[in-house]
Amino acid sequence: MALRTILSILLLLSAAAGARADFTEGKLPDGAYYCEVYLLGLFLDLGVITIKGNLYSGPVTFGAAPPPYNYQMNPNGEITWLGPLGGYTSGGNSISITQATLDDPNGPSFDIIMRQKDGAFTASTCTRR
Template sequence: MTRFLFPLAALILSVTGPAAANIANGKLPDGSYRCEVYLLGTFMTVGDIRIRGAVYSGPAFFGAAQAQQGYNYQINPNGEIAWLGPLGGFTSGGNSVVLTQITDDRDRTASFDIVMRQRDGAFTAFTCTIR
């Protein structure tokens, strides 16, 4: 029995790898996330959201370099992000965020989708990917 446990433990460790920022620890990898929407047959960049630890800022629209206030965010066990402050144009002018779902939590390929409800009731989906 013990000769089967060692290979199983080695396999589990090789799959899980070292601890990193992810859904399990409630954080996304630090970095700037470029947000895009697919509109009229092309992807359009709408701004960047900066993540550092459990704090986000932005989105910064069109490469704006000015410092922005940071706000906390939380991730639930299902990989949904709750933004605990405003989220630029996603939460202004009658717009609201319906759902933000993490689609990848690995360091180099992290991404999440934001579903926004517009003032007129229409929904728009954005994808934000680490740069």
């Protein structure tokens, strides 16, 4: 009986230690995500994407925010934007993949991999502050 109790406690402790934020709700935590790219030794500001529920708006570098659009996130943290995403989806650019990270101690973030018109790829990171 004591062995069973000890094993049960060990299993509970190991499950609690492995607990982390996950993507089961299908959305990012609400907030303003600051996007930047590292290019030629500098971090360049790409604007702010605001998340509220299953809606996003932006990126905004200056001026008024565009109307919000829906987004979807699968259980693996891959985000599909269901509307335009500023310069990421204009001028021949397209989104290759967006991957969320929720277990970063510095806060939730996502990486956007953009395919440029010429076929080159650019990666940017958007972090909630």
